[in-house]
Amino acid sequence: MTSAAYDIVLEGGDVIDGTGAPRKRADVGIRDEAIAAVGDLIGAEAGKRIDVSNRIVAPGFIDVHTHDDRMLLSQPDFDAKVSQGVTTVVVGNCGISLAPLVLDVAPPPPLDLIGDPDWYKFRTFDSFLSAVEQAPASVNAAFLVGHSTLRVGTMDRLDRGATGQEIKQMRGLLEEALDSGAVGFSTGLFYAPSHKAPTEEVIELSRSLKAFGARYVTHMRNESDDIMDSLDETFTIGREAGCPVIVSHHKVQGKENFGRSCETLACFEKHMHHQDIGLDIYPYCASSTVLKPDSIALSERVKITWSNARPDLAGRDLADIAKELGCDIYEAAEQLQPAGAIYFSMSEEDVQRILKFEHAMIGSDGLPHDEFPHPRLWGTFPRVLGHYCRDLELFPLEEAVRRMTGLSAQKFGLKDRGTVAEGNFADLCVFDEKTVIDRADFDRPTAPAAGIESVFVNGRMVWGSGAHTGARPGRALRRGTGLQAA
Structure with missing residues (x-):
């Protein structure tokens, strides 16, 4: 129990701290940009308390x-x-x-x-x-x-x-x-x-x-x-x-x-x-990069992601495009350049x-x-x-x-980040381990994921209730800088 004041307390969650250690039930207290405490914060003063029971609290x-x-x-x-x-x-x-x-x-x-x-x-x-x-x-x-x-x-x-x-x-x-x-x-x-x-x-x-x-x-x-x-x-x-x-x-x-x-x-x-x-x-x-003949040769299927020459063909299979154009896939690729593709290889x-x-x-x-x-x-x-x-x-x-x-x-030498620990930056992700899943696929590539409940960057919530909060607290992480240097 502590009398310290926190801006936000994430209470009742299971903390997976990013070190590989087993999860533990703990509250996480955020003050300014930092994780100020990890433990039992039931009696602590807080500007806002968020119930994260039955959720995972992990590093972002x-x-x-x-x-x-x-x-x-x-x-x-x-x-x-x-x-x-x-x-x-x-x-x-x-x-x-x-x-x-x-x-x-x-x-x-x-x-x-x-x-x-x-x-x-x-x-x-x-x-x-x-x-x-x-x-x-x-x-x-x-x-x-x-x-x-x-x-x-x-x-x-x-x-x-x-x-x-x-x-x-x-x-x-x-x-x-x-x-x-x-x-x-x-x-x-x-x-x-x-x-x-x-x-x-x-x-x-x-x-x-x-x-x-x-x-x-x-x-x-x-x-x-x-x-x-x-x-x-x-x-x-x-x-x-x-x-x-x-x-x-x-x-x-x-x-x-x-x-x-x-x-x-x-x-x-x-x-x-x-x-x-x-x-x-x-x-x-599947990989994805610019449209290249050597990558086409390695692939069982190629899907076009963009084309300056034919923007209307983005999202189409190269084989189908070639058939429509009446040529082989390499000639079709040349007609689309510059372009990008997904390679199933x-x-x-x-x-x-x-x-x-x-x-x-x-x-x-x-x-x-x-x-x-x-x-x-x-x-x-x-x-x-x-x-x-x-x-x-x-x-x-x-x-x-x-x-x-x-x-x-x-x-990558990122100081004071990557683990849930007192004194680190409060970069955090709260998710439901039972429902978290990707929903983007090769037909609907921009569908948001399920099960990600809230995300904090430098102590501020940037994602919550399925939407962006409008906050932009990110930093350019110049090599060697940590919390004490901020």
Whole structure:
């Protein structure tokens, strides 16, 4: 019993704290931006008490793999994320970041996934972070600097490796971003703007990371036939640069590669004994990115998410479009460019095996500006909690929460977040473990999830009673900042 005053007390719930520890019945007291107490607060003074009996009180979920850079400024309510319990997003993945880059021509794919030239207007990373701070969103954001963004802003041609002088220029831009608070450097070696970059170019850039305690995060060069070579390249970059490594949206694509997650996860385990390595996964058998012939070739089905040439065809299957146009699927794809697509190219068995891997974090990889997005944008976290945890029993609920909160905060260096503990920021999600589930699917991709009852960011409710509250208390999480530094 305490006489301390709290702004809000969440009373009577079961706290799953994000460490993997068993749940416990406890009240949570919020004061200002922080969790002020966890325990029996029955007699405490409080501005507001919320009965969360028979509900789970967990840390807000951390979406470690997003492309929400522009959404921070253009759609700051973040309904797609807060409606599923997300309180923090990591942006700038796959080598694509909105800064530092100024463009007056159309950005090459995949940079067009997050903005047209009007959005590429930040010459420095600090100016981008400042813009986010001046008009806060409903969620917190941590930031990665994109390799492809650096190449586009520095090189006259992208079909070659960078020269020594260009690497020096890119390192200068990268170090300005890290000094401004970026938490790491991302690559998308799978994509054209960076595909011709040799391993040594990436190592030379990544050498900047160690001094800042930052990490290397990568959409690897290959996630199908040559996946083992790509893992080897990734781990080599981390070793040579002396920095932690995170493999983005780990998967194995193409029917001939189904089952190879046994091989890849064994490789992760082996290297984790002597390297700091992490990975994330989204809980679906389909990927989504720009429309590319090599991705079409790996897929059993392709669904168009957007097309500049034919916006009316968003949401249609490529095979049906090709039939209407009287050509094969590759010719049809060319007629739709520039465009994006969903690729059904993975096995459920591999997805489940990677999800069960104790080191795998959860990231949505949603594309918020697609006209007909992949349902992972709206459904990832409730899908893990409802479908894979409760219904399929792949792991206990405490473990599901840990992989979406505490593990993620630790791997990305997010101070004072990711666990329900006194002194941490009050980023919290209250949900019903019996009813939580994703409702977004490939036909209704923007349907909000069920079972998420209330969501708090920095002590303020952003989602409650099935609707956004209008609050935008999110922060730009500059590297190294915590509650005491606020």
